[in-house]
Amino acid sequence: MEWAIWLESIRIAMREMRRHPTRSSLTMLGVIFGVAALIAVVSISQGASQQIQGQIANLGSNMILILPESSSQGGLRSGAGTSNNLTAQDGEAIERECSAVTAAATATRIITTVVSEMANWSTEVVAVTPTYLDVRSWPVENGRAIERKDVDSGAKVCVLGQTAAEKLFGRMDPVGEQIRIKGTPFTIIGLLSIKGQSPTSVDLDDTIIVPLTTGIRYLCGPDRPKAIVVTAAGEKAIAPAMGQITSLLRQRHQIHEGDIDDFTVKSLEEAARTAEDTTNVMTTLLVSVAAISLLVGGIGIMNIMLVTVMERTREIGIRMALGASRQMILSQFMIEAVTLAGVGGILGVAVGFAGSHILSYISGWPAIFSPALLILPLVFAITIGVVFGLLPARRASRLSPVESLRHE
């Protein structure tokens, strides 16, 4: 068909929209809302999911966490302090004997007040074996990490997280300075790089790392429950590593066949997958709602277009008399429907973009926009226009010229 006719049809469509501003905007509302909802839902859930995944990955890659099972069953188990059943020796044994494990570290933590020359700060102090920071994939930015010799000798040294450092020393470089933890002086040997937030929004940088032996001697005593963190030899090694750890620890803890473990083994990938599944379910649900709204918007367009065709029967007859073919009439009304849907779609993208930012601001999740996220809903909207414009447009194109001209 000729170019001039297409241009004319678009001009007619725009004019019809201007002529019925209320009708057009009400008709477009469904599409606007659908597109906006689609964009808001997807951008926010993508942001949330990316944030959670990032935070989980940030905790350490291929990491396995072993925690003591604190609730023992009615004193069936022997041994003192059921919650203190993981030891540094367990950690060493895991690293030595489990082939799917590359590193294991034992750690325990207390919350206490720390004093520098400049400030007091209540923070978390983690007492660890030397591989701890490797397992957490957490390099030092300045100075050095806790090493084997520090643990062996029980040296009174510590490494600061960025938040703890800032609270205790401001902008000053803390390496080489002294702090007192529970009255004991510690020399700062290193400053950690920034780690950010955990999935539960805990500031991971608000921490101080000390050697495990020193921590036990001066800070918390030997009975404090400990955890073991492990790096598996790769993503595929996670499951075998968990199996090996479980059987090794059962053996070491002399747990009989049929009795339950006195520890829990968790992988972070598992946690990540659970989080991902949860966001996926939510996203699917909300996207369906948005899609239904788009569909309803399409039905609205169809309804208005049917009314329009009725109202403009005479016009259609005149156009046919002047030489418009059925195909041209069809295109004209299709273009009108698609214009309604398209303009609604563009407005929807704008509203969705703005709405996502507002939602992001309220929820704290970032809103992530890809070009596809802004273009695809528009394509959907236009498709809706095509699909729901077809019936009214066909009806218009099939009118008889003679009868249409007689129509009042």
Place this chain on the structure above:
Amino acid sequence: MTNVAELHELRKIYQMGTNEVHALNGIELSVATGEFVAIMGASGSGKSTLLNVLGCLDKPTSGVYLLDGHRVDQMDDEQLAAIRRTRLGFVFQSFNLLHRSTSLENVELPMVYLGIPRRERIRRARAALETVGLAQRLDHMPTQLSGGQQQRVALARAFVTEPKLLLADEPTGNLDSRTSAEVLELLTRLQREGNITMIMVTHDPDIAAFAHRVVILHDGQVVYNRPSPSCGGPEIPHIKTIGLPAEPAPVPAATQAPQEAA
């Protein structure tokens, strides 16, 4: 080919339930290039039906319709639309302007469907509106124009594409007698100057007298086909007397079943 339109044994039958209405009942008619034919006949005699078929707005039930050498009766909708935009022009009794478009846009419209670029459309539409004396009314809506002015816009619209055949169904039927005369004069002038073939339906013998030839229909048949008085023909007979058995007519109308009763 000197005949623009030729009709042979043309029939249009409407099915009304079990009844058949023979609106056109074997029309024989030829119209030469540049000719102006007036079609008369009583109400319900089939004038509008004939004009709709001639205008390719409606398809005949049977018979032959040759337009400009093409077998129009065998064409599909798409081809008929192409014929309408390239060869035909219409003037209606009720003007049939797009009431939400300006005079200029109305005159542009047939050129849109011819795929003529906008700039040229506007140029030609302006010129056409100037010819009908509406140079000062380009941006007026039909509702802002008098009946006579509206019909002149319609004339500009019909002539702007230089059609081979112009069809006018009682073009002055909605106008008072003075405006009617003005519009008619304009119409015949444009027809003459453009050497355009025109078929016009009218009830008024004074208007039919402007034509070259007068054709009278009765019950869907041509019962009178002579030059008009102004072209050396006889006085136009009174419509009421046509087709009655007493009147000698080319076709014996009495053989036809009465349709008005149906």
